Amino acid sequence: MPQPTVAVVGGGQLARMMQQAAIGLQVHLVALVEDPGSATAQVVPDSVVGAASDGEALTAIASRADVLTFEHEHVPNDVLAAIRAAGHAVEPGPEALLHAQDKIAMRERLTALDVPCPRWAVARTPDDVAAFGARVGWPVVAKTPRGGYDGKGVAIVHDGEQVPFPMGPDTPVLLEERVPFTRELAALVARRPSGEMRTWPVVQTIQRDGVCAEVLSPAPDLDPSTARAAEGIARLVAEGLGVTGVLAVELFLEEGEEHGGRLSVNELAMRPHNSGHVTIDAHTTSQFEQHLRAVLDLPLGATDQRERVAVMANLLGSELAEPTTAYPALMAELPGVKVHLYGKEVRPGRKLGHVTAVGDDLDMARAQAARAVALLSGED
Numbered sequence: 496m497p498q499p500t501v502a503v504v505g506g507g508q509l510a511r512m513m514q515q516a517a518i519g520l521q522v523h524l525v526a527l528v529e530d531p532g533s534a535t536a537q538v539v540p541d542s543v544v545g546a547a548s549d550g551e552a553l554t555a556i557a558s559r560a561d562v563l564t565f566e567h568e569h570v571p572n573d574v575l576a577a578i579r580a581a582g583h584a585v586e587p588g589p590e591a592l593l594h595a596q597d598k599i600a601m602r603e604r605l606t607a608l609d610v611p612c613p614r615w616a617v618a619r620t621p622d623d624v625a626a627f628g629a630r631v632g633w634p635v636v637a638k639t640p641r642g643g644y645d646g647k648g649v650a651i652v653h654d655g656e657q658v659p660f661p662m663g664p665d666t667p668v669l670l671e672e673r674v675p676f677t678r679e680l681a682a683l684v685a686r687r688p689s690g691e692m693r694t695w696p697v698v699q700t701i702q703r704d705g706v707c708a709e710v711l712s713p714a715p716d717l718d719p720s721t722a723r724a725a726e727g728i729a730r731l732v733a734e735g736l737g738v739t740g741v742l743a744v745e746l747f748l749e750e751g752e753e754h755g756g757r758l759s760v761n762e763l764a765m766r767p768h769n770s771g772h773v774t775i776d777a778h779t780t781s782q783f784e785q786h787l788r789a790v791l792d793l794p795l796g797a798t799d800q801r802e803r804v805a806v807m808a809n810l811l812g813s814e815l816a817e818p819t820t821a822y823p824a825l826m827a828e829l830p831g832v833k834v835h836l837y838g839k840e841v842r843p844g845r846k847l848g849h850v851t852a853v854g855d856d857l858d859m860a861r862a863q864a865a866r867a868v869a870l871l872s873g874e875d
Contacts, residue, residue: 621655
């Protein structure tokens with residue numbers, strides 16, 4: 496086939512890492528970025544500055560590509576529908592993307608598909624919140640239907656007066672029971688328009704202050720039946736929503752005699768996801784290569800893990816003005832650890848990069864990843 500072109504919306508680290516996969520496949524990447532100095536613009540020569548809500552800019556890059564895709568979900572659905580109606584491929588399509596943009600729409604559709612979810616309700620008044628809390632028990636989780644990520648737009652509330660988000664007839668809030676989970680898992684699946692799907696091994700994610708800090712692959716000591724169930728849920732969601740590309744399904748796991756490995760879906764992301772960064776260095780096909788294959792409707796790659804264990808740890812802020820100054824010490828001490836920095840200006844708590852350690856021993860891999868992050872953050 497001639498050299499394919501993929502247009503991607505977003506200037507962050509996900510589109511940046513997509514470029515690395517595109518180079519290997521000889522795919523030409525066109526990016527719509529928010530800023531000329533963004534993480535993506537630094538490495539994608541064909542970057543166009545514009546807002547993700549700009550219909551003209553979206554149409555312009557879509558007209559230059561075989562397919563339009565995304566590194567985030569904050570894109571107007573009506574604009575995407577118009578672009579597709581004009582004859583340009585959009586993957587995932589606006590009907591699917593809606594369920595990653597609107598948490599109420601997600602809950603409604605997953606419930607219709609009989610996908611396991613926390614008990615939930617839509618609230619428009621404090622009385623609605625009080626009624627839900629009385630039914631499922633306090634505290635409950637309140638979420639803004641749109642715009643929340645990395646812990647933003649989420650609050651734990653103990654009564655109807657504590658909801659910190661606008662709430663009214665035209666501004667509903669999603670309420671969910673607070674699940675007594677023992678672990679958080681992520682199941683990643685890739686699907687192409689022809690229907691072929693592949694999943695990666697289910698991983699465990701560890702959050703700090705609402706942000707993913709560490710990913711363990713595969714999820715340690717996970718019952719094989721639970722792993723199969725998680726992969727099955729990811730496949731069901733991808734098929735049921737008509738997703739093209741990578742889909743990340745974040746899951747709560749309740750372990751113990753009472754619950755017996757019960758799973759429930761927390762969130763969805765229809766794009767490469769933080770929980771899948773470990774695939775770059777540890778799996779036969781990374782999530783970024785797979786996403787490009789999928790949106791171009793090319794046969795998908797194998798997803799087996801090449802080492803027994805793999806650990807990804809995020810670099811969230813740094814005391815160093817430039818984390819690369821830690822390279823000599825880090826590379827001398829930890830020659831097996833892979834470092835991925837995103838070219839971002841250092842700010843407290845900002846996701847600046849990640850590291851990956853692989854091997855036969857989980858504790859050792861976790862220690863190596865943690866040590867690498869400590870060096871990059873200037874803690875040692």
